[in-house]
Amino acid sequence: MGVGAALAAQSSPVYIGPRVAVHLLNRIGFGPRPGQAAEILRAGLDRYIDEQLDPSPDAGLDTRLRPLTTLGTSLPDAVALYRSQDRNIGRFQDEALAAKVIRAVHGVNQLQEVLVDFWFNHFNVFLGDGFDRIFTPFYEREAIRPHVLGRFRDLLGATAAHPGMLYYLDNYLSTISRQDPRTGVLLTGLNENYGRELMELHTLGVDAGYSQDDVVNSALCFTGWTIDLRTSGQFVYRDQNHDQRAKTVFGLGLPAGGGRADGERLLDFLAAHPATSRRVSLRLLQRFVSDDPPAALVDRLAAVFTRTGGDLRAVMEAILGAPEFWAEAFGSGKPKTPVEFAVSAVRAVDGEVANARPVVAAIAAMGMPLYQCVPPTGYSNLGRDWVNPSSQLARINFGLDLAAGAVAGVRVDARAVVRSADGDPDDPASAADALSADLFGRGLSRATRDAAASVSRSGSVGVAARVAGLVLGGPEMQAR
Amino acid sequence: MSWDVSRRVFLRGAGLAAVGIGMAPSALLERTARAASLAGRTLVQVFLRGGCDGLNLCVPYADGQYPGLRGVIALPRAEVLDLDGYFGLNAALSPLKTLWDEGRLAFTHAVGSYGLSRSHFDAQDFMESGTPGDKATASGWLDRTVAAVPGSEVTQAVAFSAQLPRSFLGGEPVLVATDLASFDLHARGWRDEAERTLRAMYDARTDVIGTVGKETFAAMDLLLRNPQVLAAPTGGATYPAGAAGSGLRQAAALLKAGLGTRCIFVNVPGAFDTHSNQIAQNDTEFTRLGQALFAFARDLGGLLDSVTVMVTTEFGRTAYANGSAGTDHGSAHCMILLGGGVRGHRVHGRWPGLSKTELYQDRDLAVTTDFRDAFAEAARAALGVDPAGLFPGYSPGPGPGAVA
Numbered sequence: 001m002g003v004g005a006a007l008a009a010q011s012s013p014v015y016i017g018p019r020v021a022v023h024l025l026n027r028i029g030f031g032p033r034p035g036q037a038a039e040i041l042r043a044g045l046d047r048y049i050d051e052q053l054d055p056s057p058d059a060g061l062d063t064r065l066r067p068l069t070t071l072g073t074s075l076p077d078a079v080a081l082y083r084s085q086d087r088n089i090g091r092f093q094d095e096a097l098a099a100k101v102i103r104a105v106h107g108v109n110q111l112q113e114v115l116v117d118f119w120f121n122h123f124n125v126f127l128g129d130g131f132d133r134i135f136t137p138f139y140e141r142e143a144i145r146p147h148v149l150g151r152f153r154d155l156l157g158a159t160a161a162h163p164g165m166l167y168y169l170d171n172y173l174s175t176i177s178r179q180d181p182r183t184g185v186l187l188t189g190l191n192e193n194y195g196r197e198l199m200e201l202h203t204l205g206v207d208a209g210y211s212q213d214d215v216v217n218s219a220l221c222f223t224g225w226t227i228d229l230r231t232s233g234q235f236v237y238r239d240q241n242h243d244q245r246a247k248t249v250f251g252l253g254l255p256a257g258g259g260r261a262d263g264e265r266l267l268d269f270l271a272a273h274p275a276t277s278r279r280v281s282l283r284l285l286q287r288f289v290s291d292d293p294p295a296a297l298v299d300r301l302a303a304v305f306t307r308t309g310g311d312l313r314a315v316m317e318a319i320l321g322a323p324e325f326w327a328e329a330f331g332s333g334k335p336k337t338p339v340e341f342a343v344s345a346v347r348a349v350d351g352e353v354a355n356a357r358p359v360v361a362a363i364a365a366m367g368m369p370l371y372q373c374v375p376p377t378g379y380s381n382l383g384r385d386w387v388n389p390s391s392q393l394a395r396i397n398f399g400l401d402l403a404a405g406a407v408a409g410v411r412v413d414a415r416a417v418v419r420s421a422d423g424d425p426d427d428p429a430s431a432a433d434a435l436s437a438d439l440f441g442r443g444l445s446r447a448t449r450d451a452a453a454s455v456s457r458s459g460s461v462g463v464a465a466r467v468a469g470l471v472l473g474g475p476e477m478q479a480r
Numbered sequence: 481m482s483w484d485v486s487r488r489v490f491l492r493g494a495g496l497a498a499v500g501i502g503m504a505p506s507a508l509l510e511r512t513a514r515a516a517s518l519a520g521r522t523l524v525q526v527f528l529r530g531g532c533d534g535l536n537l538c539v540p541y542a543d544g545q546y547p548g549l550r551g552v553i554a555l556p557r558a559e560v561l562d563l564d565g566y567f568g569l570n571a572a573l574s575p576l577k578t579l580w581d582e583g584r585l586a587f588t589h590a591v592g593s594y595g596l597s598r599s600h601f602d603a604q605d606f607m608e609s610g611t612p613g614d615k616a617t618a619s620g621w622l623d624r625t626v627a628a629v630p631g632s633e634v635t636q637a638v639a640f641s642a643q644l645p646r647s648f649l650g651g652e653p654v655l656v657a658t659d660l661a662s663f664d665l666h667a668r669g670w671r672d673e674a675e676r677t678l679r680a681m682y683d684a685r686t687d688v689i690g691t692v693g694k695e696t697f698a699a700m701d702l703l704l705r706n707p708q709v710l711a712a713p714t715g716g717a718t719y720p721a722g723a724a725g726s727g728l729r730q731a732a733a734l735l736k737a738g739l740g741t742r743c744i745f746v747n748v749p750g751a752f753d754t755h756s757n758q759i760a761q762n763d764t765e766f767t768r769l770g771q772a773l774f775a776f777a778r779d780l781g782g783l784l785d786s787v788t789v790m791v792t793t794e795f796g797r798t799a800y801a802n803g804s805a806g807t808d809h810g811s812a813h814c815m816i817l818l819g820g821g822v823r824g825h826r827v828h829g830r831w832p833g834l835s836k837t838e839l840y841q842d843r844d845l846a847v848t849t850d851f852r853d854a855f856a857e858a859a860r861a862a863l864g865v866d867p868a869g870l871f872p873g874y875s876p877g878p879g880p881g882a883v884a
Contacts, residue, residue: 129751169755170755170756170804170806173756173803173804173805174803174804175803177803187551187803188800188801188802188803189803189804190802190803191755191756191802191803191804191806191808192755192802192808192809193755193756193808196598196599196809200599200601201601206597206599206601206602212598212841215598332687332689335688335689367642367643367658368642374529374530374749374750374751375529375530375600375749375753376600377600377601380643384688385643385644386643387688387689387692388642388643388644388656388657388692389655389656389657389692389695389696389699390642390656390657390658390659390663391642392692392693392695392696393663393664393665393696393699393700396665396678396696397665397666400665400666400667400674401666406666445681445684445685446684447680447681447683447684447685448681448684450680451677451678451680451681452677452681454677455670455673455677456673459669459670459673460669460670461667461669461670466670466673466674469667469674470674470677470678470681473674473678474678474681474682475681475682475685475689475690475693478689479689
């Protein structure tokens with residue numbers, strides 16, 4: 001829908017500035033903190049966008065993460081931890097999960113956190129699986145985070161060679177066929193898992209037209225790409241395990257004796273393939289614009305991807321330059337995934353996360369245990385896939401509890417939130433209007449606003465906590 | 481997809497309803513629950529995500545090819561419980577042996593479809609939509625099944641799953657939940673006010689978010705009015721941890737509560753995608769699956785006669801082991817059937833054999849029963865549904881004869 005048409009569809013006066021600012025914060029971040037929409041509007045949305053596209057050091061966040069001491073564990077130490085079945089593995093995982101929530105809630109570089117979440121899903125690994133119990137946080141930190149505003153080829157290459165991915169998709173076990181010394185029978189060493197998902201999920205997409213033979217040959221390219229599981233936990237290339245034959249993958253011819261270059265050249269080829277630009281563009285637009293982005297927009301973005309050689313910062317700029325992105329400010333919005341909802345709720349009431357565990361648990365109860373998507377497809381980017389009664393009730397309850405200060409580990413002062421939005425914390429109507437203006441650009445519907453405003457003035461739970469709780473649990477908060 | 485409005489009965493008073501998310505936002509419909517006049521059975525589909533290896537579940541251990549094909553992942557004789565002299569049960573599933581001996585349990589081997597693809601995503605999509613090769617199908621096969629239940633005033637479908645399963649996509653109401661026991665509003669000290677206000681907010685909205693809000697409160701009503709839905713298991717049944725145990729435990733309680741539930745889906749996102757270390761991984765998952773199905777049977781007791789369970793997966797795996805003590809994506813899989821109407825104590829289907837020429841593309845167990853025939857047979861036997869309209873573009877054949 002064009003911006004003009006979207007505006008025309010509004011039936012009541014639209015406060016364009018605040019609505020657009022809220023939209024921006026909802027789309028390239030995890031939602032506004034109290035007062036934030038007005039603040040970025042004053043300073044200029046362009047300036048906010050520039051800051052988000054060039055993340056700077058966040059000392060405040062570093063301070064918050066300091067108590068999570070296992071975050072500083074080295075990879076060899078983590079491997080030793082895993083091997084010894086130390087019960088500190090649990091703490092290691094807890095702190096990785098807590099860090100993700102704390103970063104999303106409190107991090108200044110919101111776009112970076114959104115992109116890390118997006119690309120982790122795209123290159124999904126599963127925290128619950130064997131060595132990935134310890135590899136996963138390293139994987140996110142080392143293979144994903146540094147590249148989210150860099151080049152796609154670098155991101156792809158980093159995931160292909162990281163122990164987290166090598167373990168998850170079993171490539172560390174995949175080797176050239178060997179003759180069994182006892183029987184003389186040739187035993188295959190290959191497994192197709194990574195070879196297939198690299199093409200199906202990470203790059204080309206399942207409809208690109210590659211064959212079963214291409215899957216096998218793709219897997220052969222990565223034989224020898226393995227992990228030193230005994231000590232360092234690092235990637236290691238073992239040439240003696242590599243299939244040195246000439247091979248063709250989806251039209252790419254690789255001569256014999258390629259060694260490690262087989263895999264690298266395949267990654268080059270796949271990263272530059274038009275099907276990859278289209279697929280990546282579609283997925284980014286599903287995250288940032290709409291569950292069903294217009295085909296023309298996908299094409300335009302794919303052209304940017306191709307023209308810039310997979311420059312993800314340029315691609316992000318192109319998304320932010322698209323009228324379709326901004327038109328969404330006036331639509332009904334995209335349903336939030338559980339992590340988007342929970343984090344946006346905590347931010348909306350200026351929650352201070354002292355202990356992230358209950359928030360981590362709540363997100364899991366909503367159907368999205370973080371880092372724990374089992375299949376390599378990763379969590380869906382489509383908002384509509386997350387809408388169901390079970391998740392909905394968990395969200396409503398989380399919102400009600402949060403505003404009342406009843407989510408352990410998160411400090412919330414609903415009265416202060418209402419006051420900071422120029423509302424009267426003892427007057428339901430005033431509180432509802434204030435929250436609607438500050439957090440939604442006056443986007444609460446008449447029905448929501450009136451319902452929230454109708455709560456009694458007295459009760460065991462304060463007016464501000466009840467009104468804020470209802471707004472957090474209400475329909476508008478479920479979309480972004 | 482057309483609506484037959486005459487079949488919907490509008491209820492006054494009891495207020496039982498649960499509305500699913502479909503392609504078209506649906507109006508809230510209410511139906512009567514007449515448990516006493518329940519005709520036919522309930523169909524329960526347990527879906528194992530990841531491509532469960534049928535050859536490691538119902539094992540052709542007596543076949544001369546088996547040890548060579550499976551190499552390091554061939555099961556030792558001691559880890560196989562003989563079923564019929566040719567097939568054996570993976571010992572990790574030992575509780576199922578009891579049900580087999582009692583004649584309640586059967587398998588259908590070599591089920592699948594060559595149109596399914598070896599991609600998890602596509603294969604699940606094709607199997608759940610019931611249209612292999614076609615990604616544009618708007619509805620799921622269970623949605624069409626539930627819509628076709630003849631002469632029924634109650635068609636309540638439930639999915640134990642974190643998200644709405646593709647099988648139920650469509651206009652039919654379905655309750656999606658993971659934990660019925662915690663299905664109530666918090667807001668201590670102001671619960672009624674909270675409920676009233678939130679209902680008003682969601683009632684005013686007509687889009688997909690409004691619908692889910694209405695559903696949520698409808699589901700809450702249903703559960704609060706029928707607390708027996710949360711009753712503890714009976715018959716000495718002990719369910720294991722995990723999705724199969726949790727889903728089947730709650731399914732049994734729902735069935736015993738007699739609310740007229742006709743179709744239940746239990747989603748099991750376990751580690752069935754055994755590209756490596758298959759024996760150990762299958763041991764873990766099969767142990768839970770076997771315990772869950774056994775507990776379900778004991779929990780239901782005599783009521784098992786009115787429930788037909790089918791356990792399915794999106795594809796089987798390679799007959800050959802790969803280089804990582806595992807298997808890669810294959811074609812034909814093995815279904816488990818349990819309960820009412822099941823011709824137990826048999827391995828159904830037409831066994832294609834394991835020789836090189838009998839394998840599909842030199843790697844997979846060949847498909848000899850199209851999954852649509854097997855699904856249609858179960859749906860007709862359990863629900864009285866006419867198979868003709870269930871799978872667009874396909875007329876189901878007679879089926880493997882596993883369920884009557």
